Every structure is written in structure tokens, then in C-alpha cells.
Amino acid sequence: MSGDETPSLRELGERLKRAREREQSGGLSGGSAGPKLKGLGLAFRVGVELVAGVAVGAGIGYLTDLWLGTKPWGFVIFFVLGSAASVLNVYRVMSAMKFPPATAAPNTNDDEDDD
Amino acid sequence: MASPLRQFQIEPIVPIKIGNVDISFTNSSLLMVIAVISVSAFLMLGMRRHALVPGRFQSLAEISYEFVAGMIRDNVGSAGREFFPYIFSLFMFVLFGNLLGLLPYSFTFTSHIIVTAALALTVFIGVTIVGVVKHGFHFLSFFVPKGVPVALMPLMIPIEIISYLSRPVSLSIRLFANMMAGHTMLKVFAGFILTLGLLGGWAPLAMDVALIGFEVLVAFLQAYVFTVLTCLYLNDALNLH
Numbered sequence: 001m002s003g004d005e006t007p008s009l010r011e012l013g014e015r016l017k018r019a020r021e022r023e024q025s026g027g028l029s030g031g032s033a034g035p036k037l038k039g040l041g042l043a044f045r046v047g048v049e050l051v052a053g054v055a056v057g058a059g060i061g062y063l064t065d066l067w068l069g070t071k072p073w074g075f076v077i078f079f080v081l082g083s084a085a086s087v088l089n090v091y092r093v094m095s096a097m098k099f100p101p102a103t104a105a106p107n108t109n110d111d112e113d114d115d
Numbered sequence: 116m117a118s119p120l121r122q123f124q125i126e127p128i129v130p131i132k133i134g135n136v137d138i139s140f141t142n143s144s145l146l147m148v149i150a151v152i153s154v155s156a157f158l159m160l161g162m163r164r165h166a167l168v169p170g171r172f173q174s175l176a177e178i179s180y181e182f183v184a185g186m187i188r189d190n191v192g193s194a195g196r197e198f199f200p201y202i203f204s205l206f207m208f209v210l211f212g213n214l215l216g217l218l219p220y221s222f223t224f225t226s227h228i229i230v231t232a233a234l235a236l237t238v239f240i241g242v243t244i245v246g247v248v249k250h251g252f253h254f255l256s257f258f259v260p261k262g263v264p265v266a267l268m269p270l271m272i273p274i275e276i277i278s279y280l281s282r283p284v285s286l287s288i289r290l291f292a293n294m295m296a297g298h299t300m301l302k303v304f305a306g307f308i309l310t311l312g313l314l315g316g317w318a319p320l321a322m323d324v325a326l327i328g329f330e331v332l333v334a335f336l337q338a339y340v341f342t343v344l345t346c347l348y349l350n351d352a353l354n355l356h
Contacts, residue, residue, distance in 0.1 A: 040336055041336055041339055041340045041343065044293065044336065045289065045340060045344070048285045048288055048289040048292070049281075049285050051285075051288070052281040052284040052285030053277060053278060053281045056280050056284050060277065060280075078277070081270075081273050081274055081277055082277050082281075084274045085274045085277035085278040086278075086281065089278050089281065089285075
């Protein structure tokens, strides 16, 4: 960084404007995690997501049975609903991840990352 | 030989009892206090000189700030900026908890489901309150999926509600299970080092070295995942789909 000359006000304003635009558009991959970290994080998410929905469904079903005395029906119904919910969760996770064509990086910004 | 699960034992340091409630200051509490102090020290000492060209610690502090700020910007947008202090504290607390737990003789408080469940429930309840305050009664439309025939609604709405309720469960189980599994595995392999002796002990030792590296990665990753999910849930509450 060659900061040996003080930038003029106009220049400063221009840079400020550019920074604000980046802020608004949500571009700037500067602070965000790399694609590798994102992929690995996703892998950790999906497995647990699949279990959690079933567990919550089964738990609700069991408690309903205890409460209303409708053994096995509450458990059966909510277990199935919970399984559906967990699959839905996994589906949401995966569809939120927009798979880029081949290895084209999603951030094809210009090289404005000198913060 | 100590059991590999011995490391998760909670031991009271200062026993305190009020009525029947045990609120002793334990090794877990101690590590939490240490985590809070080291996060504060890390940021304060890092930013003490606040030079234009940052030094080592200052750039670490700035990187962590940028990292979380970028995460919020990408996942929530500018509406999420007012929640930055909370999300940043959450990230640093979990990250330091995970990393401090890797030091010998310390304790990993994030390997206890009660701790992660408390963190996850705080996020879950907080996010729900944010959604209700922002959208009022309209927040309930979150549970009504779009583009579904009316005939399927009695089926879809319970599924959506269960899916929503499973969020704090998956959030807490993920962090706790990963930390506990990793630390148990380290101890199991460490146990083999001594029993196999000079002849074969190097193999589990090498494994442990590799696992320590992996655990550092997991410590970062789990803090990241926990925070990113908080951001995503916040985004759902603020923008309703």
C-alpha cells in the first residue's frame, strides 16, 4: 500500500461510494468463508439434520401418547411426520446450496479486495 | 487407565448450594470464564494500538470481525447488521470454547449438550421473538408453505412446524456431538500409545497428531456452522422465506 500521498477528497468520496455499493449488493467475498469451508460445513449439517427431525417428531409423538393415552398412534403418526420434516430440512439445505457449473467460482468480482 | 470419557466429568471447584439447587462453580464454569476473558483480551489487546497498518494481533482481531461481518452480510443482508454484536459474541465464545478445550488438562464445555442446548435455545427463542416482533401475526405464514394445494395443508403444516422445532435440536446436537466424538477419539488413541509401548506405540501417536490437526479444523468449522445457521435462521425470521 503506497500511502505516501494523501488522497484527495474526491477520490476518497469515490472510494466510499464504491465500498457502500459493495456493502449493499452483498458482493465482496472478502470476509466470507471459502468454498471448501462451506462444503465441509454443509457435510456436517446434513447428517445431523436428518436425525434431528426424526427425533423431534418421535419425541412429540411420545409426549402426545403420554398426555392423551393414545398409545401407539401418536408416536406412529408423529414419527412419520418427523421423518418427512427431516427430509424436507435436508432438501432445503441442499437446494439452498446452488451448485455452480463445474468449478466456476461464484464470486467473479473484479479484484477489488484490498481492504 | 482412565476412561476416555473421564475428561467430560464435571467437577465442582467452589461448591455453592442454594436450597436444593446446585450452582457450584465447576471446571466447566471456569473454562467459560476463561473463554470470555481471553476473547476480551484478544480483542482489546489486539485493538489497543489501532494502527493504520495492523500488527499481528490487530489483524487477527480484524479478520475475525470481517469474517463474522461478511457472514451476516452474505446470509442476512444489511437488515442483520444490528444483530452483529450478538452473533459475533456467539461465534467467539463457541470458537474459544472449542479451541481452549484442545489444550491439555483443560475442559471442553461445548462437549456438553446442556451448554450447546442453552446456546441453541437462546438463538431459537430470540429469533422467534424477532420474527414475531417484526411481522406480528403474519409470522405464522412462515408455517404455510407456498404453492401447496389446500388439500395437503393439514399434512404440510405439522411437517413445517416439526421442521421448525427441530432447529434448536440439530443446532445443539451438531456442536456437542462433534466436540465429544473428537475428544473421545483422541483419548482412545492416546490410551493405546502407552499400552502398545515402544514397539507399536508410534502408530496411535501418529494418529493422534493427525487427529489434533483435524480437531483444530473441527473447532473452527463447528463455530462457523453454528454461527452461519444462526444467521440463516435470523434471515428466515426477518424476511419470511
